[in-house]
Amino acid sequence: MFNRTPSRTRQFVSEAGALGANIIGCETMEDFVAAIRTPRPIIIMIKAGEPVDQQIDALRPLLSGGDIAIDAGNANFRDTIARFDRLKDSGITFIGMGVSGGEEGARHGPSIMVGGTEQSYTRVEKVLTLIAARYEGEPCCAW
Numbered sequence: 516m517f518n519r520t521p522s523r524t525r526q527f528v529s530e531a532g533a534l535g536a537n538i539i540g541c542e543t544m545e546d547f548v549a550a551i552r553t554p555r556p557i558i559i560m561i562k563a564g565e566p567v568d569q570q571i572d573a574l575r576p577l578l579s580g581g582d583i584a585i586d587a588g589n590a591n592f593r594d595t596i597a598r599f600d601r602l603k604d605s606g607i608t609f610i611g612m613g614v615s616g617g618e619e620g621a622r623h624g625p626s627i628m629v630g631g632t633e634q635s636y637t638r639v640e641k642v643l644t645l646i647a648a649r650y651e652g653e654p655c656c657a658w
Contacts, residue, residue, distance in 0.1 A: 516540055517547035544573060554581035556639050560614075563588040571598065580606030583635050587612045595630060608635045616648060624648035626655040633658060 518524045521542040528540040541547035548555065555578065559570050567586050574584060584607060586598065595611030602609045610631035620626065627647045629636050636658040647656035 517542075517544060545577060548574070548577040553579060554583070554638070555579075556583045556585060556642075558585045558587050558612075560587040563590045564594070567594070568598070571602070575602075575605070575607065578607050581608075582606075583608050583610055583631075583638065585610040585612050585639065587614050589613050589615075599631065608632060610635055610639070612643075620648060624655070627657075629656070629658045631658075 516524060516527065516538055517540075518527070524540045524542060528535050528538050531538055539550045541550055548557070551557065557574065557578075559567055559574075561567060561570060563586075567588055567590060571584055578584070584598075584602065586595065586609070590598075590611060592611070595609075599609040599611070608631060610629060612630070613628035614620070614625045615628070616623075616625035624647050627643050629639075629643065640656070640658070644654040644656045647654040649655065
């Protein structure tokens with residue numbers, strides 16, 4: 516995981532308890548991208564709007580063809596369409612992903628609504644369905 520404020524990354528890892536052993540805290544974006552095996556699915560979960568565009572711009576030179584930038588910040592659908600169009604010829608694909616659930620979602624899994632190409636959804640479906648909430652045994656995750 517990466518946060519632009521390294522002390523927050525260190526704090527997150529130190530407070531993760533038993534999960535801390537499964538988290539690689541990275542202090543630079545370069546280290547973060549290098550820590551993920553290719554093709555990389557990268558979830559961006561920050562304030563919607565211009566900050567997402569700034570993060571995509573910062574990530575773009577570090578990414579390779581086949582990587583997926585996933586915006587999980589509940590963006591305006593028009594921004595999602597523009598980001599998808601901006602990246603479509605770069606070899607990097609884009610997913611707009613709505614995440615719903617608030618505090619309960621943080622504790623028990625969120626509802627996850629995924630946009631983008633079916634092929635990119637298929638690549639991330641397994642991990643998303645594992646972290647999603649469940650209703651009557653079915654994951655609350657769909658493309």
